[in-house]
Amino acid sequence: MAGILFALPSILGLIMFVMLPMIASLLLSFTDYRIVNTPKFIGFTNYTRLFDGTDPYFYNSLWVTFKYVILRVPLGLVFSFIAAFLLNMGFIRGKSVFRTIFYLPSIVPAVASSMIWLWLFSPDLGLFNSFLEALNLPTLDWLYSEQTVVPSIVLMSLWGMGSTIIIFLAGLQGVPRSLYEAAIVDGAGAIRKFRHITIPMMTPIIFFNLIMGSIGAFQVFTEALIMTQGGPNNASLFYNYYIYRQAFQFGEMGQASAIAWILFIIILLVTVVFFRTSKSWVFYESEV
Amino acid sequence: MNIANRLAGAVLSAALAISVLLAGCSDSGGATKGEVGKEGQSQEETVTLKFSFWGDTIEKKTVTEALERFEKETGIQVEPMHVPADYLTKLTTMVAGNVAPDLGYLSSGAALSWGRDGKLLNLTPLMENDPDFNKEDYLDQVWYEIDPGNAIGMSTAVEGYGLMYNKQLLLEAGVELPPTEADKAWDWDTFVEYAKKLTLDDQGRNALDPNFNPDKIRQFGLQYDPYNMMAAVVSNGGNFLTEDGKGFGLAQPEAIEAIQKLADLMYVHHVSPTPLQTKNLPDTALQTKKVAMTVSGNWALQAFAEQDFNLGVGVLPKLKVSNTLLDGAPTVIFASTKHPKEAWLLYKYMADPESVLPLIEGGLWMPLKKEWYTNPEKINKWAAGNKAHPAGYTEAFMKQTIENGIRTPGFEVKNLDKINALVTPALDLVWTGKQSAEEALRGVEPKVLPLIEGYYGR
Numbered sequence: 001m002a003g004i005l006f007a008l009p010s011i012l013g014l015i016m017f018v019m020l021p022m023i024a025s026l027l028l029s030f031t032d033y034r035i036v037n038t039p040k041f042i043g044f045t046n047y048t049r050l051f052d053g054t055d056p057y058f059y060n061s062l063w064v065t066f067k068y069v070i071l072r073v074p075l076g077l078v079f080s081f082i083a084a085f086l087l088n089m090g091f092i093r094g095k096s097v098f099r100t101i102f103y104l105p106s107i108v109p110a111v112a113s114s115m116i117w118l119w120l121f122s123p124d125l126g127l128f129n130s131f132l133e134a135l136n137l138p139t140l141d142w143l144y145s146e147q148t149v150v151p152s153i154v155l156m157s158l159w160g161m162g163s164t165i166i167i168f169l170a171g172l173q174g175v176p177r178s179l180y181e182a183a184i185v186d187g188a189g190a191i192r193k194f195r196h197i198t199i200p201m202m203t204p205i206i207f208f209n210l211i212m213g214s215i216g217a218f219q220v221f222t223e224a225l226i227m228t229q230g231g232p233n234n235a236s237l238f239y240n241y242y243i244y245r246q247a248f249q250f251g252e253m254g255q256a257s258a259i260a261w262i263l264f265i266i267i268l269l270v271t272v273v274f275f276r277t278s279k280s281w282v283f284y285e286s287e288v
Numbered sequence: 289m290n291i292a293n294r295l296a297g298a299v300l301s302a303a304l305a306i307s308v309l310l311a312g313c314s315d316s317g318g319a320t321k322g323e324v325g326k327e328g329q330s331q332e333e334t335v336t337l338k339f340s341f342w343g344d345t346i347e348k349k350t351v352t353e354a355l356e357r358f359e360k361e362t363g364i365q366v367e368p369m370h371v372p373a374d375y376l377t378k379l380t381t382m383v384a385g386n387v388a389p390d391l392g393y394l395s396s397g398a399a400l401s402w403g404r405d406g407k408l409l410n411l412t413p414l415m416e417n418d419p420d421f422n423k424e425d426y427l428d429q430v431w432y433e434i435d436p437g438n439a440i441g442m443s444t445a446v447e448g449y450g451l452m453y454n455k456q457l458l459l460e461a462g463v464e465l466p467p468t469e470a471d472k473a474w475d476w477d478t479f480v481e482y483a484k485k486l487t488l489d490d491q492g493r494n495a496l497d498p499n500f501n502p503d504k505i506r507q508f509g510l511q512y513d514p515y516n517m518m519a520a521v522v523s524n525g526g527n528f529l530t531e532d533g534k535g536f537g538l539a540q541p542e543a544i545e546a547i548q549k550l551a552d553l554m555y556v557h558h559v560s561p562t563p564l565q566t567k568n569l570p571d572t573a574l575q576t577k578k579v580a581m582t583v584s585g586n587w588a589l590q591a592f593a594e595q596d597f598n599l600g601v602g603v604l605p606k607l608k609v610s611n612t613l614l615d616g617a618p619t620v621i622f623a624s625t626k627h628p629k630e631a632w633l634l635y636k637y638m639a640d641p642e643s644v645l646p647l648i649e650g651g652l653w654m655p656l657k658k659e660w661y662t663n664p665e666k667i668n669k670w671a672a673g674n675k676a677h678p679a680g681y682t683e684a685f686m687k688q689t690i691e692n693g694i695r696t697p698g699f700e701v702k703n704l705d706k707i708n709a710l711v712t713p714a715l716d717l718v719w720t721g722k723q724s725a726e727e728a729l730r731g732v733e734p735k736v737l738p739l740i741e742g743y744y745g746r
Binding site for chain 2: 231232233245249253
């Protein structure tokens with residue numbers, strides 16, 4: 001009883017600010033609600049108009065978002081794993097300085113970092129194109145062409161991977177020394193140790209970061225809002241930005257709720273699939 | 289951070305729904321307050337109005353000061369609510385939560401659709417019952433009407449478009465100065481030729497020179513936001529919708545021709561920066577000689593007046609007829625206000641040019657009252673004799689806007705925001721040189737047609 005009492009603030013918060021609004025939005029997704037009118041029940045219309053192509057943006061924004069997720073999640077995992085691995089190496093001096101530097105971008109608000117990257121991506125004056133020019137390489141349009149806008153935003157997101165790096169780092173430090181020592185006695189080299197000890201022992205952490213990274217990537221929003229407004233030609237009309245536009249620029253709250261629930265279901269399915277496959281590749285020490 | 293929490297966060301609708309819940313709460317709360325107000329109404333009770341508006345620091349200061357003077361003169365309290373960014377998002381949330389301000393600025397698209405749903409006050413009865421108010425005193429072009437007889441407001445200010453230029457650069461290039469009178473406006477070919485003379489590459493060769501290098505342009509002849517292409521469209525006799533309000537005007541031959549001519553300025557004549565090149569131009573492009581001429585609205589004069597260069601103004605070059613765009617965004621009274629009479633008093637006060645003179649004198653706004661365009665004494669108060677209004681302004685901007693100003697689609701096209709959400713990506717293709725105006729606009733036409741609902745106020 002006392003336990004429940006102590007947990008009550010959390011439980012109440014969950015009910016009031018998460019569960020009830022979710023239920024409300026589910027109900028609203030079956031209504032014609034444009035803020036200025038009283039919601040009117042219209043069945044599945046908000047959903048069917050998405051799938052039958054009446055809404056010209058739905059498939060486009062799904063595709064753009066999937067493109068982002070498919071690029072962002074694997075690259076993010078590889079990049080932060082390598083960064084964490086390097087930061088964990090015994091011979092690197094001033095490790096804490098590097099760790100701070102890698103974590104720093106995570107403290108910067110997304111809006112502020114978006115502004116900085118806007119300058120970096122600037123086609124004529126930006127640092128990236130100056131760099132390419134100095135190397136005599138062709139310059140890119142970065143955020144301003146349909147082909148490069150999503151990869152550009154992925155590049156920017158890698159810069160803010162501090163939290164993932166920290167989690168990997170903690171995982172790496174948790175790998176028992178005894179295993180490495182035993183492997184050395186058996187004559188294993190660096191690559192073998194990495195392949196047969198580090199990677200298997202890290203699979204639960206990789207799994208965790210995979211799930212978190214995917215969920216986060218599906219919700220990419222701020223970059224589109226600040227830097228591209230979904231352009232050019234809807235090439236960065238990310239799903240969440242599309243929800244925002246439908247809700248707050250067009251005032252179509254009922255439709256926006258339906259669109260949001262589809263994303264919820266997609267994320268749920270993706271997570272379930274990951275969990276199912278995890279049995280075949282994630283190694284839990286406690287289950288041995 | 290556990291997965292359940294993150295998942296929940298996935299649903300942006302949670303945020304939406306919170307606002308709905310709060311709406312439910314404050315609904316009952318608001319009603320109670322209102323009733324108490326009615327019962328306890330006495331002469332000493334002070335009324336407080338909430339006035340919401342956007343704008344830079346200069347506008348914030350002037351508007352706030354005007355509201356303070358209104359408080360002193362009438363005893364009605366006003367709570368200014370300045371929203372510098374994401375204005376519509378904030379107002380939408382407030383309206384959904386039943387805590388809308390009493391009156392304030394609103395973007396035209398939202399104003400007309402909210403007005404249609406009855407969220408805004410019809411000002412007509414207030415005007416008719418007010419002996420101190422004469423609708424004839426105000427320009428006819430500034431009103432927003434849902435239907436005839438249902439006026440939800442007038443523009444916060446008048447805005448007209450014209451040509452602005454750095455006089456020194458034109459004199460150096462030996463280009464005649466742009467005319468300020470409509471009947472002398474440059475035709476398109478003259479304009480393109482002069483723009484070429486004013487476009488220089490890094491070796492100082494202009495765009496008429498056969499050796500001109502369009503990849504290394506140092507100075508552009510003309511800077512213009514192509515997404516603001518309606519000025520060229522109306523000059524060529526086109527418009528956003530067809531006259532009967534049923535067809536997509538931008539896909540008609542006149543509009544396509546005009547839009548293609550604007551694209552040609554970038555990709556054929558190389559006298560105007562592409563959207564990509566524009567990203568690198570500073571706000572001071574005229575002053576710093578990166579650009580010789582620019583097309584913009586009246587409001588740009590406020591910033592130019594702060595810069596140190598010889599500013600000149602002229603009428604826009606014409607395609608078929610010499611005209612310009614008359615733009616604006618309305619101030620409205622929300623239907624939820626408990627004090628419509630007091631709100632109307634404030635509405636009138638803010639519509640009076642005298643109350644917001646610093647903004648008008650400073651170049652940001654043009655006045656709403658007819659007399660300020662005809663009476664020389666009134667004209668001298670704003671349109672002449674100050675740095676924001678250089679010689680020729682009264683002809684090139686003031687007279688041209690009032691006599692030949694075509695209202696922007698925002699004043700009357702139904703469903704404009706949603707149509708634009710389709711048109712803008714199509715124009716992206718034109719302004720980046722990937723498609724011709726004809727391909728892009730004809731291509732998007734079938735998607736636009738089902739969204740066309742005609743005009744408001746007709």
